[in-house]
Every structure is written in C-alpha cells, then in structure tokens.
Amino acid sequence: MKVKVFGQIVDIIGSNSFEVNEVTNTDGLKQYLQTKYPALANPKYAIAVNRNIIQSNTGLEQDAEVALLPPFSGG
Numbered sequence: 048m049k050v051k052v053f054g055q056i057v058d059i060i061g062s063n064s065f066e067v068n069e070v071t072n073t074d075g076l077k078q079y080l081q082t083k084y085p086a087l088a089n090p091k092y093a094i095a096v097n098r099n100i101i102q103s104n105t106g107l108e109q110d111a112e113v114a115l116l117p118p119f120s121g122g
Contacts, residue, residue: 048109054117059086074104075100091118102116 051064070076073094080087093100095114096107105112 048107048111048113051112051114053114056087056092056115056117059084068109070107072104072106073101076107079117092116093118 048068049064049066049069052060052062057063066114067076067079070079073096076094093103093116094105095116096105097112100116
C-alpha cells in the first residue's frame with residue numbers, strides 16, 4: 048500500500064510517500080516505522096486512513112489511502 052507523508056515527517060523519511068506491504072493494521076504500521084525510521088520512535092504524528100484520522104488500531108486494506116500527518120499548529 049502507498050503511504051503519503053507530510054511536513055517534517057518527509058525530512059525523516061526522505062520522501063513524500065513510500066510503499067509498504069507487510070502490515071495489516073495501523074499498530075503494525077507504527078511498529079514498521081519505528082524499526083525502519085528510529086527518529087519516529089516517539090512521534091507526534093497522526094495517521095489518517097481513507098481521510099479519517101484514526102484514534103485506535105485500524106485494519107488496513109492494500110487499497111487504503113494512508114497518510115502520516117505532523118502536528119498541526121496555528122489558529
């Protein structure tokens with residue numbers, strides 16, 4: 048599945064998107080990210096699945112639209 052990346056997370060990963068196939072849920076995605084990109088071990092980012100910010104572990108289909116969103120600021 049393709050994961051889109053925004054803001055400061057692009058600097059950590061080095062790209063505005065990446066492909067991942069070995070995860071089936073958002074907890075697995077977080078674990079993958081922490082292993083591959085140690086700078087994301089204590090992240091302050093949100094995960095959106097199909098344009099909805101998730102709050103708990105969510106299953107991921109291969110055609111899901113997944114995005115990593117940095118903290119938002121401003122008013």
